[in-house]
Amino acid sequence: MRKVIVSNLVSLDGYYAGPNGEIDWFTGLADKEFESYAIDLISTADTMLFGRVTYELMASYWPTATPATDDPRIIDAMNSFPKVVFSKTLEKVEWTNSRLVKSDVAEEVLRLKQLPASPSGGSVKNMVIYGSGTIVSALAHKNLIDDYRIFVCPTILGGGQPLFKDIVDRIHLRLLETTRFGTGMVALHYLSDQK
Numbered sequence: 001m002r003k004v005i006v007s008n009l010v011s012l013d014g015y016y017a018g019p020n021g022e023i024d025w026f027t028g029l030a031d032k033e034f035e036s037y038a039i040d041l042i043s044t045a046d047t048m049l050f051g052r053v054t055y056e057l058m059a060s061y062w063p064t065a066t067p068a069t070d071d072p073r074i075i076d077a078m079n080s081f082p083k084v085v086f087s088k089t090l091e092k093v094e095w096t097n098s099r100l101v102k103s104d105v106a107e108e109v110l111r112l113k114q115l116p117a118s119p120s121g122g123s124v125k126n127m128v129i130y131g132s133g134t135i136v137s138a139l140a141h142k143n144l145i146d147d148y149r150i151f152v153c154p155t156i157l158g159g160g161q162p163l164f165k166d167i168v169d170r171i172h173l174r175l176l177e178t179t180r181f182g183t184g185m186v187a188l189h190y191l192s193d194q195k
Contacts, residue, residue: 001046001113001116002038002112002113002114002124002125002126002127003113003126003127003146003147004049004109004113004126004127004128004129004139004144004145004147005041005044005045005059005126005127005128005129005145005146005147005148005149006116006128006129006136006140006145006147006148006149006150007038007130007149007151008129008131008133008136008149008150008151008163009023009026009042009127009129009151009153009185010150010151010153010163011080011152011153011156011157011160012150012152012153012154012156013154013156013157013158014163014164015157015160015161015162015163016133016157016158016160016161016162016163017131017133017161018157018159018160018161019159019160019161021053021161021169023057023110023131025153025155026044026153028113031181031182031183032095033181033182033183034151034181034183035070035071035074035187036165037140037179037181037187038070038074039071039073039074041149042073042077042128043073043162044125044126044184045077045081045125045126046081046082046124046125046126047081047082047083047084047112047125047127047128048078048081048082048083048084048125048127048129048130049083049084049086049109049127049128049132049135050083050084050085050086050129050130050131050132050135051085051086051113051132051133051134051135052085052086052087052089052090053129053131053132054130054131054132055083055085055087055093055095055098055132057131058078058130058131058184059093059094059098062075062078062079062095063079063095063096065078068134079095079096079123080097080163081097082097082098082099083095083097083098083099083181084098084099084101084108084112084127085098085099085100085101086102086105086108086132086135087100087101087102088102099103103140105135106138106139106142106144109127109139110144112127113144115181116191119142120168124195126147129145133161133162133163133164133165134165136163136164137164137165137166137167138164139169140167141166141167141169143192144170145192146191146192147189147190147191147192148173148188148189148190148191148192149187149188149189150163150184150187150188150190151185151186151187151188152186152187152188153184153185154183154184154185159176171192172192172193173190173191173192173193174190174191174192174193175188175189175190176189176190176191177189
């Protein structure tokens with residue numbers, strides 16, 4: 001069965017975006033070391049899951065990204081992978097290989113997790129969520145996230161949008177590994193113990 005992987009940067013006080021959605025505090029944290037980690041992660045996936053805000057942010061950047069600023073493998077993945085966009089307000093999505101879903105997030109992700117291997121015999125890869133805190137919370141609440149890659153940044157925002165919101169029941173995780181980056185960021189890689 002396909003896994004759902006969350007890959008998000010958070011401030012030391014647990015916010016994935018500032019009060020107005022700003023992510024300017026990421027600047028300087030995404031170095032070559034982080035890029036290498038991102039390439040390894042994206043090689044295990046073939047689908048991206050987004051909420052509206054993150055989708056609009058990504059769709060405004062990646063179609064015009066160049067190898068001068070970003071690794072060609074990441075550019076290719078971001079633009080070619082299927083993208084499932086969960087939104088009740090968007091009317092259409094135009095970024096290449098994007099599909100809009102207005103129905104229940106958990107039901108659609110459960111359906112996607114159960115897709116069989118491709119007809120050509122290759123294995124179905126995982127799905128990854130970048131940003132999209134509302135989607136992360138909705139899926140965590142239903143125990144549909146298998147793998148958490150949380151990048152803790154050496155920044156305290158003092159307020160903003162929490163990565164986990166409205167979680168009612170405890171979610172037990174098992175630490176698989178930690179990675180320390182030269183920028184002071186630390187990656188915490190957890191697997192869900194609910195499986």
